[in-house]
Structure formats: C-alpha cells, structure tokens
Amino acid sequence: MTPELTPKKRLFNALNDRPIDRIPTFCSGCSQTVTLESMEEIGVYWPEAHSDPRKMAELSASTYDLTGLEIAGVPFCLSIEAEALGCFTEIGSRKDSIPQVTGTPYTDFEDVKVPDDLLTAGRVPVILKAINILKEQIGDTLPIVAGMIGPFTLACYLAGIEPMLKGLIRKPDKYMGFIELATEVGAIYGQVLKKAGADVISIADPSASSDMISPRMFLEIVKPAITSIVDAIDGSSFLHICGNSTPIIRDMAETGVDAISISDKVDVKRAKQLVDGMTKIMGNISTTVTLTLKKPVDVLADCRKAIDAGVDILAPGCGIAPMTPNENIRALVEAARSYNLTSRTINHNGSS
Numbered sequence: 001m002t003p004e005l006t007p008k009k010r011l012f013n014a015l016n017d018r019p020i021d022r023i024p025t026f027c028s029g030c031s032q033t034v035t036l037e038s039m040e041e042i043g044v045y046w047p048e049a050h051s052d053p054r055k056m057a058e059l060s061a062s063t064y065d066l067t068g069l070e071i072a073g074v075p076f077c078l079s080i081e082a083e084a085l086g087c088f089t090e091i092g093s094r095k096d097s098i099p100q101v102t103g104t105p106y107t108d109f110e111d112v113k114v115p116d117d118l119l120t121a122g123r124v125p126v127i128l129k130a131i132n133i134l135k136e137q138i139g140d141t142l143p144i145v146a147g148m149i150g151p152f153t154l155a156c157y158l159a160g161i162e163p164m165l166k167g168l169i170r171k172p173d174k175y176m177g178f179i180e181l182a183t184e185v186g187a188i189y190g191q192v193l194k195k196a197g198a199d200v201i202s203i204a205d206p207s208a209s210s211d212m213i214s215p216r217m218f219l220e221i222v223k224p225a226i227t228s229i230v231d232a233i234d235g236s237s238f239l240h241i242c243g244n245s246t247p248i249i250r251d252m253a254e255t256g257v258d259a260i261s262i263s264d265k266v267d268v269k270r271a272k273q274l275v276d277g278m279t280k281i282m283g284n285i286s287t288t289v290t291l292t293l294k295k296p297v298d299v300l301a302d303c304r305k306a307i308d309a310g311v312d313i314l315a316p317g318c319g320i321a322p323m324t325p326n327e328n329i330r331a332l333v334e335a336a337r338s339y340n341l342t343s344r345t346i347n348h349n350g351s352s
C-alpha cells in the first residue's frame, strides 16, 4: 500500500500527470474559501479577519479542518490591489461582509497613484503576513493559495466599469493605458505573493467574462495581459473567469496557466475537448444552487457527475458563498474520496 498523499502532493501530482490515489479538491473561484459556520465554530469572524493576518490565517485554515476541502487560501475578497492603488473600498461591518470596491477617483490612467512600495500599501502587508503564517504552520501539507485580481477586472476598478467598456471602443488608447497599468501591477503583485510563500497564485478576472465582453476583446486585450502576468509569476498559476467561459476557454488555456476554474455554466466535456490537454480543468460545482441550497446527498450526486464528465480537480465553480453549510462542502470532499478513478474511462481530450 502506498501511503496516502498529502493534499498538496496530490494537487501537484494531478497538475503534473503523476500518479494520484484520488481526485484532488480545491477552490479557485473568486477568492473566497470560508463559511459563516466555520467562523462560529472557531470564533474568528469577518470583518476583523479581512484586516488581521493572524485571524485571516486561522480562518483560512479552518476550511480544511472543518470541511476537508484541500486548500488554505487568502484573501477572502477581490479588492486588495484596487484598494492599494487608491480605489474606494468598503470592508463592511457584518460577519458576512466581503470587502467591495465601491468606486474610483480616476478618469485618466496617468493619475493612478501607484505606491512606491506595493508591499506596504493598503492591506497587502496583511495578506503577505497571513501567507507567511499559513506556510509556516501547514505549508507542508496544504497548498497555500493567494488570490489576485485579474488585469481586466483591476483595470475596470481603476477606470470604472462603464467608462472602461465604452472607452475601449471610443478611446482605445486612453483605456488601454489602464489595462497596461493593471498588467504591470499584477505582474509585480503575483511575484510578491509567490515570494511570500504562496504555492499557487489564483487569478480571478470576473469582468473578463463572456457575459461582459466579446470573445474577440478577450483574445485581443485580456489574453496578452494575463499571459504576461502568468509569465512574470513563473510558478503555479490558476485562472478563474465566472459564467459561461466556453467561447474563451481555449484562449484561457493558452495563457499558460496550470489549471482553469470553470463555473457550472460550462460543459465539462466540451471544456476538456477545447483545452486539449494544454491545462487542467477544475470545477464546476454550482455555488449558488448545489452548495448552498441542496442536501449533501444531492451535492454528492452532482459532484460524481462532474468527475464522470472529466474534471481534473473537483471544486466549487466560483468563490464559496459564506452561508454555504459545511456539510455540503464535506459532501464535495466525500465525492472525491469515494470515487474510484480507475473506473473513469475519460481521457485528457474529453473523449471516452
């Protein structure tokens, strides 16, 4: 009998086509991995855990301890870099408040105040310290994951989403400046997160979803930006885009990321065919219906279907909703543990 793999080893084996005892579980959605139930259980809550590195690390670690989901991820929001660059941000005051970017002072990219030292700006030091703590405490066993804002979403925060979407058509030079700036900052921030000890950088670019921009715009504008961030990170990086990413999934794969996180709006078999072995497919359990509203037995069934269809890593299809019952996340993990992969006949390109 081979000894059971650690979650970290299992994930990296799966990413590198080395033997695995079972399918890994993970969460690489819009940077959120904890629940209100876990907060109650360990007595560590938002909003404090958004700004206190020890609380952030403790809450992040509770996900594996209380649900078995094989990840230690920070932060719990998609606002850190925007806040550091001077966008208006509200941390919130309730136990279920996720920090939000509420506006921007900028109309021109040349006015954006890029801090001299990104490491000390806004809540960046909190994230780096939380990564250090997690790395030291559980970094041998669990993958330490740092979420970051994708370049298009960060550019939309800086310029305002409506001005950006209109501006790219009417005044492309002016608005491409925001994207170039967001790409430069993203490349530096990704490197900083990796240096702090993150095993995986999880890029989420929800504003680049095909519900918001055309596949052509993704190809011409977003793909090169993400590619240059992935190159700069020069380590393990994952990419999540919400909604139905089918029209852009091949371009997502060609950015060079190690895995693509897909939502339940994407057909897994089709996604596998489109990426054609270039990258791993992770997902795609519905966070708004399956994980929050269904019973564990139904979660188990949905998860088995996703594994049958060929996901390489079983995961929620976006960030976990804070009100998700822990028993449903445990059911997702149970589906991975109990599935006999040797009975799965699907191969990498999605055909059986």
Ligand SMILES: [Zn+2]
Binding pocket: 029, 030, 206, 240, 241, 242, 243, 317, 318, 319
């Ligand atoms: Zn998402």
